[in-house]
Amino acid sequence: MKLVLGQDQQELRATVRSFLAGLSPREGHRPEVYARLNGELGLSGLIIPEEYGGAGAGLTELAVVLEETGAALLPGPFLANALAAIALTQVPDKELLTAVAEGRLTATVAPLPGGSDLVTASRDGEALVDGRLAQVVNAGEADVLLAPVTRHDGVALVAIDLAGEGVTRTPLTTLDLTRSQAEVVLEGARGRVLGSPPDGIALERAWNLFSVALAAEQLGVMRASLEAIVGYAKIRVAFGRYIGSYQGVKHKLADMHCKLEQAESIVRYAAWAADESPGELPEAAALAQAYVGRACFEVARDHLLLHGGIGFTWEHDAHLYYKRAKADEVLLGPPRTHRERLADLLEL
Structure with a gap:
């Protein structure tokens, strides 16, 4: 097991x-x-196999990138497109994988492995999809939606053109100002069934990979939050002393650092399991979301509070990290659902 980044991964992170x-x-x-x-960095095709025009990298490399985009609070559909690429690697489709790898197409994904109530019927060789998705990340910017649908032969993954007929997208007011969401209503929307249904096992693995990818972004949010408040504690003076010299502040920063160190170990292990030990992935993925999601929110919350009055101003970035942390914490379900899943996997 390797929990330390190699030279190539460190260079990717630096770039x-x-x-x-x-x-x-x-x-x-x-x-x-x-x-x-x-285009310049080729990140949309990072984990897509080389035969489809991608770089053929593993989840470890994607985790490195997502940590950096999380630390920068990168706006836009990068995470959604990365999750869609993960789903497509589990249920391969040459046309979509090639388009995503080349950056010609942006995709998003609905809850997996079976978290939607969409149903489909076949007519003239097409899948006609009906249903409503209350919240789809970056649906407004995406070209294609990947969604699990219920069929007579089980659950299948369907690709739906979001600009096509029968699709209505309604932007939502979201907590996280850097990442949009939309309600998507499908009324006889044309879709293309991917893979060979039923795809339950493949979608289950995709869900586990989603958990690891999201945890990597959360790790970046934690790191940036801690770095920001440590830097502030070194320059902010109160009652004639730097606030970082006060015992209450030092202890809180130490607690935050410990949470970050634990989270990094969990994310590195989960990414390694995804690439090298698939049998360990379900437990590692559940652990990643059970721990990292809550820890990320707590670190972002405390970093906002320790900034004092300036942390509550709209002009400061502290509230953006706080909101991203909370939105990420529940993106794949609240931590309690991942704890329950982990307990079931460990037969506790």
């Missing part, structure tokens, strides 16, 4: 961090930046 250094989450989603991210 992505340098690219993101000049960006501000306050600027919102900028298509030209997203195009450069996928």
Whole structure:
């Protein structure tokens, strides 16, 4: 088991961090930046196999990138597109994988492995999908929606053109100002069935990989939050002393650091399991969301509180990290559901 990044992974991290250094989450989603991210760095095709035009990297490399995009609070559909790429690697489709790898198409994904009430019927060789998805991440920016649907032969993954007939997208007011969501209503929307249904096992693995990918982003949010408040504690003076010299602040920062160290070990292990030990992935993925999701929120919350009055101002970035942490914590379900899943896997 390797919990330390190799040289290539460290270089990837440095490259992505340098690219993101000049960006501000306050600027919102900028298509030209997203195009450069996928074009110059080729990140949209990072985990897509080489036969489809991707880099053929593993989840460890994707986790490195997501940690950096999380630390920068990168606005836009990068996470949604990465999750869709993960789903497509489990239920391969040459056309979609190639388009995503080349950056020509942006995809998003509905809850997996069976978290939607969509149903489908076949007519003239097409899948006609009906149903409602209350919240789909970055549905407004995406071109294609990947969603699990119920069929006569089980659960299948269907690709739906979000600009096609029978699709209605309604933007939602979200807590996280850097990541949009939309309600998607499908009324006889045309879709294409991917893979060879039933795909329950493949979608279950995709769900586990989602958990690891999201935990990597949360790790980045934790790291950036801790770095910000440590830097502030070194320069902020109260009652003639730097606030970092007060025992209450030092102890809180130490607690936050411990949570970060534990989270990093969990994420590195889960990413390693995804690439090298698939049998350990379900437990590792459940652990990642059971621990990292809550720890990320607690670190972001405390970093906001320790900033004092400035942390509560709209002009400061502290509230953006706080909101991203809370939105991420429940994106794949609240931590209690992952704890229950982990307990079931361990037969506790």
